[in-house]
Amino acid sequence: MYGWMGKILRIDLTEHSYEIEDLDEDLAKEYMGGRGLATKILYDEIDPEIDAFDPDNKMIFATGPLTGTGAIGSSRFVVVTKSPLGNIGNGNAGGAFGPEIKFAGYDVIILEGKSPDPIYLWIEDDKIEFKPAEDLWGKTAHETEDQIKSQLAKESWKKRGVHVACIGPAGENLVKVAAIIVDKHNAAARGGIGAVMGSKNLKAIAIRGHKSIPIADPKAFKEVVSTLLDKVKDTxxxxxxxxxxxxxxxxxxxxxxxxxxxxxxxxxxxxxxxxxxxxxxxxxxxxxxxxxxxxxxxxxxxxxxxxxxxxxxxxxxxxxxxxxxxxxxxxxxxxxxxxxxxxxxxxxxxxxxxxxxxxxxxxxxxxxxxxxxxxxxxxxxxxxxxxxxxxxxxxxxxxxxxxxxxxxxxxxxxxxxxxxxxxxxxxNPAYDPRACQGIGLNLATAARGACHNKGYTMISEILGDAVKIIPKTDPFATEGKAQLTKDLQDDSCIFDNAGICLFLLVNLWTKEILEQLEPATGAGYTMESMKLVGERTWNIERLFNQKAGLTGKDDTLPKRLLEEPMPEGPAKGRVCKLDEMLPEYYKLRGWDENGVPTEEKLNELGLD
Amino acid sequence: MKEIRIDFEKCTGCRHCETVCSLQHFEDKINPALSRIRIYVDMENDMHIPILAGPYTDAKCTSRYATVIGGKEYGKCILCRAACPERDIFFEPGTEVPLKCDLCGEPPDPACVKWCTSGALTFEEVDEEKEEETA
Missing domain, CATH: 1.10.569.10 (Aldehyde Ferredoxin Oxidoreductase Protein, subunit A, domain 2)
Known part of the structure; x- marks a missing residue:
């Protein structure tokens, strides 16, 4: 395999043991990596109905085939787990922890069970150690990173290359807004996933690798990244x-x-x-x-x-x-x-x-x-x-x-x-959907809950003329927003699965991801097959939520945004007209009127 | 003669130089551990300092001097460019062959400079006489 490392590290926190497994090549291609692959693993391995803090819940840390390759913005990894909010939980982060997972030789790290005592993991290539973390428990994220690095190496030059993902006191205290902090200043934040890590008595993962990511067509890869860098650097x-x-x-x-x-x-x-x-x-x-x-x-x-x-x-x-x-x-x-x-x-x-x-x-x-x-x-x-x-x-x-x-x-x-x-x-994130209809539909339908990054419709509705990646649409109109939202949701899955930061969307789109993905992996992706990967990802999250007990009734917005007119500004008097968009959206998704994916759609995506 | 000039004030620590260096010298591999340039991230002072791999030495260092950059003092090993027995950087993992910057390209046109968008790395003609005066 190229781009992928081809390995999964499976950690049993209860027993303090681990196994290194091969990553199935077909599965990797089907879900690409990151969010899609991790959700598929979680869906197959846990009962979505269990409580987030049940030791049987798992945490899947997953990178994409472009993570760490030097493709533009290729810093990302994702953490997927059953959220304390009751649905699928995922958060992704930049920094350089994700790339280091790849350099240590893995695409995915699966955490199972619950450690009897507080520990942190020290992963250096094939060497996996379960280190006591009693003295780290209660420490802040910044203190934790510093202390782990000092423990691992006395001389400061040796600390370079060690990357740490950890929880702070909030995660330990099972705070439902707790995040996983990466490289001190980045966070895999949403959905309370830091609390799940705390419930497993896992304070941190420290990682350092010396392995190489193999590239299928290095000459073409180098050329396309150089060209894109020239294009992106001065926009x-x-x-x-x-x-x-x-x-x-x-x-x-x-x-x-x-x-x-x-x-x-x-x-x-x-x-x-x-x-x-x-x-x-x-x-x-x-x-x-x-x-x-x-x-x-x-x-x-x-x-x-x-x-x-x-x-x-x-x-x-x-x-x-x-x-x-x-x-x-x-x-x-x-x-x-x-x-x-x-x-x-x-x-x-x-x-x-x-x-x-x-x-x-x-x-x-x-x-x-x-x-x-x-x-x-x-x-x-x-x-x-x-x-x-x-x-x-x-x-x-x-x-x-x-x-x-x-x-x-x-x-x-x-x-x-x-x-x-x-x-x-x-x-909710910052965007008031009364002034921008499409984002309302996205917030209502995203599997992890109100998340702008799962389908950033503002790239068309607000920034369209400036960014010129997706044609501009009228933010107050509801026509065409179901299609726009679905397309952007599927496309965002491709960013998350490949390992590319979504902020790059102001500069490049899935076409440019494909231009880098193909020489890196040689996996034979096309725009059409990538789109299917996106749709498959969206639907597996839907299936997880369904089994966890969520229904179409959860695809809604707070009353304030649906009924209270915006009091002032350019959107004065408007509300978010979700009911004008949602039925069409379900239809485009191949879901029935209750938001349940049809058998036909699941067949098409190979999810039956 | 041209040299790679480093303006550490501009470095953002993105490490694109590390990735392209390994790709340049090892053809189909991306791996910062194979790179002949490494970014030292000084989190305490918010500095990212590129270090180019220099000569190999088989003896332990006797230097007692710290390096001062931007008013911050760094212990003798931290910013050293040598591949030396005391440290594990600038050696190819596995073979332990030392790595040294060779100003790659024919004529020299270093890959790291080309992928550096922050302006921290530039490839410039160096006026040797002037350099000596300021030194």
Whole structure:
């Protein structure tokens, strides 16, 4: 095999034993890798009905055939597991941990069972060690990485090449918004997957490899990557991401009136200028940092020199700037940086945590919870209260214990489920679908819950004229959005399965992935067969959710977005007209009117 | 004479140079451990420092000098370019053959420079007399 390493590492955490298995070549081609392959393995190996924290739940860490190859943006790996929210859980991350899995000789790492005591795994090529982690338990993600590296090598030059994925206190405390932190500043974050790792008593995986990824047609591969690099390196979007990170697009979404503000009460944040990304760059950025093989380098370290939020922090991505900014009504970039750093260090998903805090703020302002419940005042825009609650959540201190259960449980506990803005118990990202119809359909139908990255329709509906990859469509129209959403969902699977970061979509698309995938693997993929891989991935996730007990009724949006008209801005008076799109979407998917995949469709995809 | 010039201030740590170097010299393999350029990631100071593989030495080092870059001091081994018995970088895993940057291409046109989009690596004519003056 080329591109793939051809090996699966299967770890039994209960017995502290492991096996190295061959990756079936046909299976690899059918699902490509990453999200698709991992979901297929999980679907085949566990009962989707089990509780996420049951030792029988498994965690599948999977790379794609392009991960680590030097294909543009080829940094990604995915973690797939049964989510504590009850559906399929997956999170993917950049940095350089994914590539290191490949260099150690594996495409996939399967974690089974539950360790009797806290441990971390040390994987160096074929050498697998189960190391005690009692002294790491309770440590933050940054402390954990530093301590593991010091344990593994006394001299600092030896630490190079060791990559760590770990949980912080939040994962240990089974916080439902807990993430897996990778290389200190990247996160496989959504769906509470960090808590699953905590439930297995697994603090971290440290990995270092010396093996080679074999390439089918190296000359052609080198040529196509060189050509694409020349094409990508100076585009306006690369320049914007390099200069300001992904937060550089925040003002665009505010201008079109879809930057969800104060728990989606409106789509216009009147203080958006105060949190504009160029201010972070000018005031606090130290230096850019790229994930493996990425010319966009949207990451970077910032340093706030003084004030209540002083300290070092990763430059926040767009979602983080939004959630601790507009969604919390907060206009302090220093507070956003602080909250981001706390999330990375304590191991939490910024989107889900920030959204849950925003819901709590709305409950507080409406009098549904009081200072007696929270312990302090929790109004929108109160940066100090927000940052304080981030920390309390990781340790489940006081009101943080409620926030730790996520927005769905928090709003239900206090009797106001209508204030939970999310789908399938997962909190919404930044985009208000009242101002952009297609994304509403995507959020409603994505298997892991409200996730923009599963079908980023804004690439057509909002950015179409600027990006010129997909033709521009009218964001307020519902016609054609079912097809657009389905296409983008299937295409996003290809990014996730191949191991390419979805942020690259502002520069390249599946055609360019194929141009790199074919010389790398020689597997004979075509645009048509890749599309089928995407569709197969989407449907296997659907099947998993169905067996876990989810139905078409879960393909919906919060009432606020369906019934409360947008109060102001370019989308004033509009709601998301999901019912105009969903039946057509089901039909295009080959699903019946209840959203169940037909036998015919499953046959076509080889899923029967 | 042309040389690879390194501007560590610009390096983002993407390691594209490492991947293309192994592809260039080992034809069908991608593997940073086979690369003749490695990025040292200094997380404490947010620096990414490219290091080009220099000469092989079979003796342990006697140098006591630290290297200072951008006001930060690095212990004697950290930024050293040599393939030496004390460290496991710049040796081909398995065969332990030392690796050295050969300014690949005919005429020299190093692959790492071509894949460096940040501007950290450039291939430039070096004015030897001027170099000596500033040294």
């Amino acid at each position: 306006p979007f690369t320049k914007n991401f390099f200069a300001n990170g992904s937060s550089g697009i925040l003002h665009i979404y505010n201008e079109v009136g879809m930057l969800a503000t104060r728990n989606f009460q409106t789509g216009v944040f009147e203080k958006a200028e105060d949190i504009d990304a160029h201010l972070i760059t000018e005031k606090h950025l130290v230096r850019n940092r790229a994930c493996f093989s990425c010319p966009m380098a949207c990451g970077g370290m910032t340093h706030v020199k003084d004030g209540p939020f002083a300290g070092r922090a990763e430059r926040p991505d767009f979602e983080t700037t939004w959630v601790f900014g507009a969604d919390s009504g907060c206009n302090s970039i220093e507070a956003i940086l602080k909250a981001n750093n706390l999330c990375n260090d304590l191991g939490m998903d910024t989107i889900s945590l920030g959204s849950t805090i925003a819901a709590a703020m709305e409950m507080f302002e409406k009098g549904y919870i009081t200072e007696k419940d929270v312990g302090f005042s929790l109004k929108f825009g109160d940066a100090e209260a927000m940052v304080k609650l981030v920390e309390m959540t990781a340790y489940r201190k006081g009101f943080g214990d409620d926030v730790a259960e996520g927005g769905y449980h928090l709003t239900n506990k206090y009797g106001h489920p209508e204030l939970f803005i999310g789908v399938k118990k997962l909190e």
